[in-house]
Amino acid sequence: MKHIYHYTCNNLWNKARPFVLGMLLCSGIASAQSTNPVINSIMTEETTNSQLEKLAHELFDGIGPRLVGTPQMKQANDWAVAKYKSWDIQAKNEKWGEWRGWERGISHIDMVSPRAKSLEGTQLAWSPGMDKKTTTAEVIILPDVADSVAFQQWLPNVKGKFVMISMLQPTGRPDYNWQEFALKESFDKMKAERTAQTDAWKKRISKTGFTNKTLPVALENAGAAGILTNNWSAGFGVDKIFAAYTKIVPTVDIALEDYGMLYRLSESGNKPVISIHCESKELGVVPTFNTIAEIKGTEKPNEYVMLSAHFDSWDGGTGATDNGTGTLTMMEAMRLLKKFYPHPKRTILVGHWGSEEEGLNGSRAFVEDHPEIVSNLQALFNQDNGTGRVVNLTGQGFVEAKDYLSRWLAAVPDTIKNRIKTVFPGQPGGGGSDFASFVAVGAPGFSLGSLNWSYGSYTWHTNRDTYDKVVFDDLKNNAILAAIMAYMASEDPQKTVNTKTEGIKWPAQVKATRRGGLDK
Structure with missing residues (x-):
């Protein structure tokens, strides 16, 4: 009987463990924050029912890398639209340019002598x-x-x-x-x-x-x-x-x-003598897209909060941490917001940008094409430096950023916000990722800077940027953070004021390249 009892208890614990651990984690976070029901629901859902691993498998293993101009990039655009629609979120692919179409084939490389x-x-x-x-x-x-x-x-x-x-x-x-x-x-x-x-x-x-x-x-x-x-x-x-x-x-x-x-x-x-067989296809001129999803605002629909991450990648690996993790963080944040905050005060948008790797082209095109959104932007949050939990947030040179970013961060659970170093007013980003496209025109775009996880050497633009490098606990942290910051920015009764700090040289706006890899 002792053995049976031991087996039964172990079985019961194994079945209950995911739920118990999830509730313990959630209660640990909840103890450090307010009793706001939206925030509590966001944290509970993400710690007990995260969709990040499923999304990662579908995108990284199923579709793979997303080089601009490839069929896989368009396949990813269509996948994201379908995923958003399955969550009852309006989404579309918005054309912004054209690129040299190309598709990778198989490769065999062998030394045959000596x-x-x-x-x-x-x-x-x-x-x-x-x-x-x-x-x-x-x-x-x-x-x-x-x-x-x-x-x-x-x-x-x-x-x-x-x-x-x-x-x-x-x-x-x-x-x-x-x-x-x-x-x-x-x-x-x-x-x-x-x-x-x-x-x-x-x-x-x-x-x-x-x-x-x-x-x-x-x-x-x-x-x-x-x-x-x-x-x-x-x-x-x-x-x-x-x-x-x-x-x-x-x-x-x-x-x-x-x-x-x-x-x-x-x-x-x-x-030495080697033998090489490499297949690839030229596909002519193909259209390029940004994927945009929207949760319409109810009180101030013409003011906007944006989540942001580039969708394209280089194709040595599968673009998992550059910038698949940022992409999935923002998708998951949108899922959480739609489920627990379906009628935001301001319109909440997410931009999944194309051709960031060739010069922020998708986001620069969006800034050029949508002045009505950019001029009424409450805030944009972008993540694009790997799989790590967010640990840095700067004011991008805006005088008032300290006031409103600090106010919104105050609602984030201590276990997340206490790890984040803030710098105000900071320096405006001149490039590097898509938030800079907005900062260049004086719009409040902010980078959620992540913990390194050897990003520069091991996954940034490398042949090893694959699913197995993703740290899902950190991604869950970031999805919660992005969702709460978007929620707080939407709810804020004040419209953000964004005065450029005197004495700082502001980056110039750069026009998007809308025909890439093509002969002039």
């Missing part, structure tokens, strides 16, 4: 496809020539070969690993060598007479079979994946470990 080895690498965005062809060729290194004349004399050597145009990194270990284990003199020596190598490689590129952008084109025009790069992100196994400049032959980022091996083999005269 031995067989499958290589880790990623075809860069907008790289030309190879149809069904496979190219097998020797790998050579960009030489250190005396000047551009010497480079032109060497250039015929690239014909039919893959050319490596990135520096050989002296270590594949991130600096924190060296700091933990290396002797100080070893670490200092490595850093000095790396700095010298980096400077020397910049000079090597410069002496060709070309830049990092124009050199690949010169090489392909001379008959190179393809371009090999390594844009290491200073962490174990991570590379940053950006755009190709070639128009005819593929450009492939080879992972640091394999790039280093190929480089050393070539340098030592072993003449």
Whole structure:
């Protein structure tokens, strides 16, 4: 009987645990805040019935990365509209421009000599496809020539070969690993060598007479079979994946470990040979969209509170933390608001912006196209620096921001707001993310700055920005915060006044690029 009793109690506890833990967490938060029923309901729902993991799976695993101009970007736009409508929230895709349409296909990269080895690498965005062809060729290194004349004399050597145009990194270990284990003199020596190598490689590129952008084109025009790069992100196994400049032959980022091996083999005269098959499709000119959702205001429908996050991503990974986490935070906040605050005083909008990665284009276009919203904006809250819980909020240079942001933050539970460092009046953001598009025209756009979680090295624009890097407890924290701040901004009897602090140089408005990646 003892064993049966023990089994039964464990079973009952296992079944009850999620509910009990959720209620304990919720009661812990509730004890630190007011008895406002809307805020209490928001916290209870998010701690016991969050939809974030389900949304993340559908977006990151199902749809994947959202490079502007790809079918996956449009698929994500349509998915978001359908999701909002399932929550009884009005939503639409609003066209703002056109882009070069492109779709990634499969890639196979292998070394075939001096031995067989499958290589880790990623075809860069907008790289030309190879149809069904496979190219097998020797790998050579960009030489250190005396000047551009010497480079032109060497250039015929690239014909039919893959050319490596990135520096050989002296270590594949991130600096924190060296700091933990290396002797100080070893670490200092490595850093000095790396700095010298980096400077020397910049000079090597410069002496060709070309830049990092124009050199690949010169090489392909001379008959190179393809371009090999390594844009290491200073962490174990991570590379940053950006755009190709070639128009005819593929450009492939080879992972640091394999790039280093190929480089050393070539340098030592072993003449490595690799085989590359990369498929992609050019799709012509395609329309680009922002996804906009709305909960209509009842008392002041022509004043606006906005939630904000860019929807597009680079496509080395699946855009999970840049900016899938910001996207899902704002979607979840809207779900919470619709469920517990369905008739706000002011209209609550959310903007999921396109082409942020190419220059804040979607949000800049929205600012240009909707002066009636921008001029009547109560506040905008944007999140776009990873999966971490929000820990920073600044006034973006607005004199009165301290008054109203502090007033709204006072309603947020202590367990969330006590972690947030505020700086007033702060400095206006000149770029970096979509709130800056609004700040540039004097509108109150604010960045919800998140805890780092090694964002810069491991997920920002990298091949490892995937579902498994998401910290859902922090996202729940942020969804609660965004929902409460939007609720408080909507309820505030006062319209925000936004005076620019004297003595601060204000960023200029930049026009959106509405035709991207297309020949003029």
